[in-house]
Amino acid sequence: MSADVVIRGGTVIDGTGSPGQVADVAVTDGRISEIGMGLSGSRVLDATGQVVTPGFIDIHTHYDAQVFWDPSLTPSSFHGVTTVVAGNCGFSIAPVQPDGVALLGRTLQHVEDMSFDTLSVGVPWDEFQTFPQYLDAVARRGTALNFSCYVGHTAVRMYVMGDDAYERAATPDEIARMQSVVAEAMAGGAIGFASSASPTHNGDSGRPVPSRVADLQELRALLQPLRHGTRGVVALLPGGVISHDEVFELQREIGRPFTWTALLTVRDYPYHEKVMADHDAAWADGIEVWPQVSCRPLVFQMNLLEPFTLNMRPMFAALMGKSREERLAAYRDPSWREKALAEAAGAGGAIPVNWANISVASSGVHPELADRPVVALAEERGCSPLDVVLDISLDDDLGTRFWSVLANNDDEGIAWLLPRDNVLLGLADSGAHVSQLCDACFSTDLLGNWVRGRGVMPLERAIHKLTGEPAQVYGLADRGTVTVGKAADLCVFDPETIAPGPLRRVYDFPANGERLTADAPIGVTHTLVNGVPIRVDGASSDEGLAARPGEVLRR
Numbered sequence: 001m002s003a004d005v006v007i008r009g010g011t012v013i014d015g016t017g018s019p020g021q022v023a024d025v026a027v028t029d030g031r032i033s034e035i036g037m038g039l040s041g042s043r044v045l046d047a048t049g050q051v052v053t054p055g056f057i058d059i060h061t062h063y064d065a066q067v068f069w070d071p072s073l074t075p076s077s078f079h080g081v082t083t084v085v086a087g088n089c090g091f092s093i094a095p096v097q098p099d100g101v102a103l104l105g106r107t108l109q110h111v112e113d114m115s116f117d118t119l120s121v122g123v124p125w126d127e128f129q130t131f132p133q134y135l136d137a138v139a140r141r142g143t144a145l146n147f148s149c150y151v152g153h154t155a156v157r158m159y160v161m162g163d164d165a166y167e168r169a170a171t172p173d174e175i176a177r178m179q180s181v182v183a184e185a186m187a188g189g190a191i192g193f194a195s196s197a198s199p200t201h202n203g204d205s206g207r208p209v210p211s212r213v214a215d216l217q218e219l220r221a222l223l224q225p226l227r228h229g230t231r232g233v234v235a236l237l238p239g240g241v242i243s244h245d246e247v248f249e250l251q252r253e254i255g256r257p258f259t260w261t262a263l264l265t266v267r268d269y270p271y272h273e274k275v276m277a278d279h280d281a282a283w284a285d286g287i288e289v290w291p292q293v294s295c296r297p298l299v300f301q302m303n304l305l306e307p308f309t310l311n312m313r314p315m316f317a318a319l320m321g322k323s324r325e326e327r328l329a330a331y332r333d334p335s336w337r338e339k340a341l342a343e344a345a346g347a348g349g350a351i352p353v354n355w356a357n358i359s360v361a362s363s364g365v366h367p368e369l370a371d372r373p374v375v376a377l378a379e380e381r382g383c384s385p386l387d388v389v390l391d392i393s394l395d396d397d398l399g400t401r402f403w404s405v406l407a408n409n410d411d412e413g414i415a416w417l418l419p420r421d422n423v424l425l426g427l428a429d430s431g432a433h434v435s436q437l438c439d440a441c442f443s444t445d446l447l448g449n450w451v452r453g454r455g456v457m458p459l460e461r462a463i464h465k466l467t468g469e470p471a472q473v474y475g476l477a478d479r480g481t482v483t484v485g486k487a488a489d490l491c492v493f494d495p496e497t498i499a500p501g502p503l504r505r506v507y508d509f510p511a512n513g514e515r516l517t518a519d520a521p522i523g524v525t526h527t528l529v530n531g532v533p534i535r536v537d538g539a540s541s542d543e544g545l546a547a548r549p550g551e552v553l554r555r
Contacts, residue, residue, distance in 0.1 A: 010047025030531035055082025055489035062432035087150030094134030117511035132188025142548030151185035153195035189554025192233035206317035265413030292426025419457035434515035441500035498523035
């Protein structure tokens with residue numbers, strides 16, 4: 001019997017880590033129906049000289065809101081990704097009370113660089129309050145990629161406590177109510193529970209996000225619905241009140257896989273080696289905690305309207321949520337500058353700014369300064385690097401953008417981490433910080449720059465880490481390998497040319513929202529989601545994307 005689609009003549013790398021074999025792959029009724037030679041189908045996709053793999057899984061996205069106005073989940077769908085996990089860092093957009101939408105929107109605006117106006121008009125806020133209702137709303141509209149989502153600690157806290165979630169500890173009654181909300185979300189299909197204690201996460205009015213206000217006792221209580229269950233992953237950002245040793249103990253108690261964001265390298269500071277030694281020892285003791293690692297340097301392109309990388313300092317944090325005019329007045333004020341410069345040097349316990357990692361990205365009024373380090377400009381002008389950043393920005397009505405390298409800038413350390421056991425490929429942050437970075441192209445970057453270019457691991461190993469490994473951790477038993485009977489999530493690419501392509505800035509979100517995107521990958525030939533081709537011969541298929549073949553994965 002003829003299949004619906006046959007991918008012909010490629011080398012099948014099945015996601016298990018096994019060596020590739022030349023074979024055709026037949027797809028019938030959305031599933032892999034046969035693997036072999038000489039297969040026939042109603043539609044043939046040529047894979048000669050290329051590899052056929054499972055679709056890639058992006059475990060660290062923030063597509064919670066974007067899924068409503070961009071069901072194609074771009075640019076992930078351009079890069080061979082077929083399944084995403086949203087709700088990371090505790091920032092799901094459900095549950096939410098009707099009178100809490102504005103507070104949630106302001107939180108996401110500051111902590112994840114999501115436009116408040118875009119969120120206001122792009123999300124059907126009147127269609128859901130609870131987490132299961134949110135998944136129902138996504139399913140009604142459909143999505144091109146398979147979609148799963150954590151229930152987020154910050155969202156749960158605001159749902160139960162309102163604005164007090166930002167201000168105080170929860171009462172025992174509130175903790176019990178939050179625990180019930182988490183249990184409802186898990187029963188309704190959440191992929192797990194996510195929280196953050198990271199000092200980088202400040203939300204409404206520059207306040208620490210609600211999950212940072214919670215203590216370890218509250219976190220432990222909210223994890224009880226997952227305890228020793230058969231499903232659910234816990235995703236954390238340790239720091240603040242949560243140490244790595246406490247994460248190990250929590251995992252032992254809860255009994256579900258834990259992952260945390262993110263194990264990044266810092267040049268000339270090999271702390272990642274000690275972290276991995278501690279985690280390998282924990283694994284040997286039966287503790288399943290997966291650090292997430294990234295192949296992309298953590299580089300933000302920020303401006304002083306929303307300077308994410310400076311907002312950890314109190315003087316900048318106090319401006320979060322202020323108007324443009326109030327920001328301009330502060331930046332011009334010599335006394336404000338004096339205090340901000342002292343903080344930038346580490347006064348009062350603030351995190352010092354490494355000005356050597358900041359350079360001009362673009363400026364409308366000073367285009368000649370592009371790619372110039374602010375330290376060099378400060379030397380030329382006889383002032384501080386902070387004065388350079390402020391003065392150029394004021395000349396440009398705050399339109400100047402700056403490159404800011406935060407971490408993951410040690411190539412040798414990255415190459416050491418990527419192929420290791422007991423780590424997951426993560427921190428793409430797809431859908432977040434959209435005007436500041438675009439790392440949704442992590443899969444093509446890994447395969448092109450790190451596997452082909454640097455030889456950090458065999459191709460079969462890389463495919464396993466993009467597919468079979470995360471599918472196993474997240475319980476996606478129907479995906480992650482090219483196996484007869486499984487869902488036909490497949491990617492075909494040219495291993496000799498695959499690359500992420502360039503980034504560009506576009507204004508295609510609701511309310512003229514802007515973002516960086518990577519919409520021209522190289523070497524990604526075909527992508528199928530549940531058997532439907534959404535990319536064919538190196539270009540997106542309008543017909544396939546319009547069919548929205550993805551599933552809401554309620555695990």
